[in-house]
């Protein structure tokens with residue numbers, strides 16, 4: 001699946017970030033800040049229920065962050081996130097501005113997401129959830 005055009009998302013107003021600067025609130029198109037913003041759930045809990053960190057989510061997030069840096073991808077941000085409430089499907093990653101969700105299992109999956117989604121602009125359908 002080819003990613004939707006950024007322009008159509010701007011028209012729909014779904015990619016704006018609320019910014020606070022110099023005492024003023026304003027909306028800035030997200031793509032002026034980042035082309036892609038990745039959120040890895042790295043939540044952990046010890047009550048025996050499913051959580052992303054039980055699959056090594058933090059180390060996978062760290063791997064992704066280093067790969068983005070090594071590849072010198074511009075305007076790409078890789079962040080940790082708390083629970084994204086899709087625990088039983090985890091480990092979960094969501095990429096904006098499209099809001100595409102992935103379940104990954106390995107560094108090879110992360111490499112494929114970076115190459116296909118971030119570089120070629122194509123969703124990795126086999127990992128999409």
Ligand code: FES
Nearest residue numbers: 041052084086087
């Ligand atoms: S612990 Fe990751 S989605 Fe809930």
